[in-house]
Amino acid sequence: MPSIRSLRLITGAVAIGAALLAGPVVAQTTLENASAKYRQDLAEGNPADLWVARGQEMWTQPRGPKKVSFESCDLGQGPGVVKGAYATLPRYFPDAGRVMDLETRLVWCMVNQQGYTHAEATKLTFGNGSRHRSDLEALTAYVAKESDGVKMNVSLADPHVKEMYDIGKKAFFYHAGTHDFACATCHASDDLRIRLQYLPNLTKPAGAQKAYTTWPAYRVAQGETRSFQWRLHDCFRQQRFPDLIYGSDLSIALTTYLAASANGAVYVGPGIKL
Amino acid sequence: MTTRSPVTTLVRGAVAGLAIAAALYGCASAPTAQDDAALTARTIAMMKASFRPKGQAGMDRLDQDETQRLCSQYAEGKLPESVVKKIEQENLAAVKYPADGTLVGDWKAGEKVAELGRGMQFSDDPKKPNGANCYACHQLSPKQEAYGTIGPSLYQFGKKRGYTDQTRTYAWAKVYDAEAFSACTNMPRFGQHHILTEQQIRDVVALLVDPASPVNQ
Numbered sequence: 055m056p057s058i059r060s061l062r063l064i065t066g067a068v069a070i071g072a073a074l075l076a077g078p079v080v081a082q083t084t085l086e087n088a089s090a091k092y093r094q095d096l097a098e099g100n101p102a103d104l105w106v107a108r109g110q111e112m113w114t115q116p117r118g119p120k121k122v123s124f125e126s127c128d129l130g131q132g133p134g135v136v137k138g139a140y141a142t143l144p145r146y147f148p149d150a151g152r153v154m155d156l157e158t159r160l161v162w163c164m165v166n167q168q169g170y171t172h173a174e175a176t177k178l179t180f181g182n183g184s185r186h187r188s189d190l191e192a193l194t195a196y197v198a199k200e201s202d203g204v205k206m207n208v209s210l211a212d213p214h215v216k217e218m219y220d221i222g223k224k225a226f227f228y229h230a231g232t233h234d235f236a237c238a239t240c241h242a243s244d245d246l247r248i249r250l251q252y253l254p255n256l257t258k259p260a261g262a263q264k265a266y267t268t269w270p271a272y273r274v275a276q277g278e279t280r281s282f283q284w285r286l287h288d289c290f291r292q293q294r295f296p297d298l299i300y301g302s303d304l305s306i307a308l309t310t311y312l313a314a315s316a317n318g319a320v321y322v323g324p325g326i327k328l
Numbered sequence: 329m330t331t332r333s334p335v336t337t338l339v340r341g342a343v344a345g346l347a348i349a350a351a352l353y354g355c356a357s358a359p360t361a362q363d364d365a366a367l368t369a370r371t372i373a374m375m376k377a378s379f380r381p382k383g384q385a386g387m388d389r390l391d392q393d394e395t396q397r398l399c400s401q402y403a404e405g406k407l408p409e410s411v412v413k414k415i416e417q418e419n420l421a422a423v424k425y426p427a428d429g430t431l432v433g434d435w436k437a438g439e440k441v442a443e444l445g446r447g448m449q450f451s452d453d454p455k456k457p458n459g460a461n462c463y464a465c466h467q468l469s470p471k472q473e474a475y476g477t478i479g480p481s482l483y484q485f486g487k488k489r490g491y492t493d494q495t496r497t498y499a500w501a502k503v504y505d506a507e508a509f510s511a512c513t514n515m516p517r518f519g520q521h522h523i524l525t526e527q528q529i530r531d532v533v534a535l536l537v538d539p540a541s542p543v544n545q
Contacts, residue, residue, distance in 0.1 A: 217370075224371040227403035229396040231389040232448045232523055233516040234507075238403055240478070248464050248476040290379075294448045295389055297382035304378030307371075 102195055102272035102324035105187075105279035109196025112189060118168030127163035129156065129197065140201035141321045144310045146214040153218045155309045157283050158301040160193050179300045180287075181278050194281045195270050201321045206267060208314040215310060218303075222311030225304060226256070231294040237308075240289075262315035268325030279324060282309055368401070383450035395419060399512040412511040420508035423501045424519065426526050431500045433530030435541035441528050442468055442535055448523060458523050460503075460532060465515065468535065469542035478514055486537040487544040499533045 113124045113136070125134035130145045144155040150162050157179075164175040181188035210216045229236040240248060241256040255261035270281045286305050290298045298305055359367070372390075381387050392400065395415050402411060425431070444459020446452050462468060465478035489495040501508055504519030518524040524532070535541050 220367055221371045221374055224367055225375065227400055228371065228375070228392075229400045229403070230392050231385075232521045234396055234399070234521075235516075236400065236403065239514045243478075246476070246478050248478060249474045250476075253478075291449050291451060294385060296379040296385040296387055297450055299378055299380055302378030303374050307374065 100272055100324065100326045101277075102270065102279045102326065105192045105195035105270075105272075106199045106324065107196075108187070109192035109194070112193055113196060118164060118170045120167065120169035122168045124160075124163060124193070126167055127160070129159055136197050136200040138201050138204045140198045141204040141206050142208060144208065144215065144218065144306055144313060146212045153214050153306055153310065155282070155301075155306050155313075156197055157190060157194055157281055158306060160190060160197075161301055176300055180280070180284050183277075191270070191279055191281055191284075195279050195324050198270050198321075198323050202323065204321050206263070206313065206316045206319050206321055208310065208317055210314055218307045218310040219314050221304075222307035222309070225308055226311060233294045235293040237289065237293070239293075256312060256315070259315060259318070262312055263319035266312050266316035267319050267321045268323050268327070270323060271325035271327045274326065274328050364401075384448065384452065384454040385450035395507050395511075402512070407512055415507055415511035416509065419505045419517070419520070420501070422520055423504050423508055425497075425500065426530070431496045431530060431533055432537060433527060433534045435531070435534040435538045435543075437528075438531035438533070438535030439469065439542070441524065441532050443472070457525075457528070460516075460518055460524055460528070462532065470545075471542060482536060482543060484544055486539065486541070491537060491539055496533065496537050499536045500529065503529050503532055 116123050127134065128147075128149075129136065129139035130142055130147070131137070131139050140156055143159070144153050146153050147159065147162075150159075150166075152158075154162065161172070161175045164170045165172050176190075178186060178188045179190055181191050208215075210219055226237040226241075229239070237256070240246070240253050241261075243253075244255045244258075244261075246253045246255075254265045256265060266282075269285055270279055272279045283300055283305055286308055287298045287300070290296075375390055376387070379387065379390065395418070398411055398415060399407075402408070441460050442462035444457075445461040445464065446456065447458030447460075452458075462482075463472055463475045465476045467475040467477075467481035467483050470483060485499070486495060489498075498509075503524070505517045506513045506515035507517055507520075516523060518532075519526075519529055535543055538544070
């Protein structure tokens with residue numbers, strides 16, 4: 055199974071790589087054709103499925119010093135329930151006294167139920183090649199997949215969640231750093247491009263929905279399935295801000311703002327992106 | 329069932345009406361300036377606790393100067409005319425021109441600066457020169473088709489504006505501090521924030537205003 059997929063993957067990547075390398079003389083249409091062919095090639099097999107499968111396996115295994123599986127981890131739908139959970143996150147967890155996104159909640163379960171230290175649980179948040187795959191990215195991909203086809207429904211009824219939404223929105227428009235950038239610099243207008251990459255307008259429901267419902271995503275250029283925490287971390291890097299701490303309140307606030315802005319749209323991830 | 333006097337009912341009704349009006353007002357109108365300032369303060373406090381310094385990107389990257397503060401404050405609404413004036417005047421006053429008066433360098437070197445995306449990210453080596461990545465946002469030379477659309481096309485910038493002192497001075501000042509001419513623009517302030525060196529700005533200006541530059545063909 056993986057071999058057929060990787061073969062398809064390579065074919066697609068080569069086509070696109072060639073289009074990109076050809077550089078200036080390549081018309082936009084060629085690039086679009088290449089991407090279209092690529093998407094078609096991958097229609098029956100997103101490599102993210104490999105992460106999903108690994109995450110699923112991990113879910114039921116006894117883990118950590120306490121030998122406890124994720125089946126006792128409550129993502130808001132009851133212990134171990136994953137179906138539809140991702141589409142309702144972030145939410146407020148009274149046992150933790152915090153609003154949490156999926157990734158922060160997974161770390162919480164690893165620390166509070168499985169007995170890992172926080173440092174152990176967050177040792178490899180983002181994978182780095184086939185020898186250094188991230189468990190968290192696999193678990194995230196698995197749980198997200200269990201919301202495939204489910205409508206996004208992040209409730210702002212809880213005041214803690216509403217506060218995170220408000221702060222996330224404020225932060226989205228916060229200009230600072232050497233380049234004066236805010237998220238809004240790149241993501242608050244329609245039909246903008248940075249080089250040849252289209253930039254979604256995340257301040258409008260349509261843009262937020264299309265973006266949020268396709269993360270986590272397999273990144274072709276990186277050969278990794280990336281989580282939403284990774285997406286935020288990397289955009290802050292491009293924004294010339296310092297290093298966003300994994301699971302920090304700001305990361306959850308921005309996730310709350312964008313996830314709630316996607317409410318009503320059907321979740322269709324994990325996605326696949328160049 | 330107790331009977332209520334019409335007056336009590338009326339008073340209760342009015343109170344309820346006021347409560348509803350207050351709730352509606354709270355939802356429909358923009359938050360008050362105090363609410364907004366308090367939310368901003370909580371946002372900044374959360375930000376400071378959510379990052380750590382890495383590479384060349386220290387925590388001071390989160391601190392705002394007056395321009396950044398105002399542009400964030402008014403980001404979701406309309407920028408008042410008085411704020412536009414204040415930002416543009418302050419930034420225009422901050423533009424530094426080269427001591428030797430030479431504004432125009434080598435367009436070939438400028439083309440490299442305009443192409444290069446590296447610079448100022450925590451993952452970038454601070455010992456290597458920064459790029460400006462003008463192409464990320466602008467069309468310049470027609471040969472480069474991988475350009476972004478955040479800013480306007482600068483194709484034939486010099487040719488259209490005329491090869492005059494005025495054009496050269498404007499190009500220098502615009503690249504040095506874009507906020508001097510267009511408050512809360514999305515264009516970085518390359519000189520003001522020491523992203524580019526004086527010589528790099530000269531070279532980029534040449535790319536814009538040199539009649540031999542591919543931009544002006």
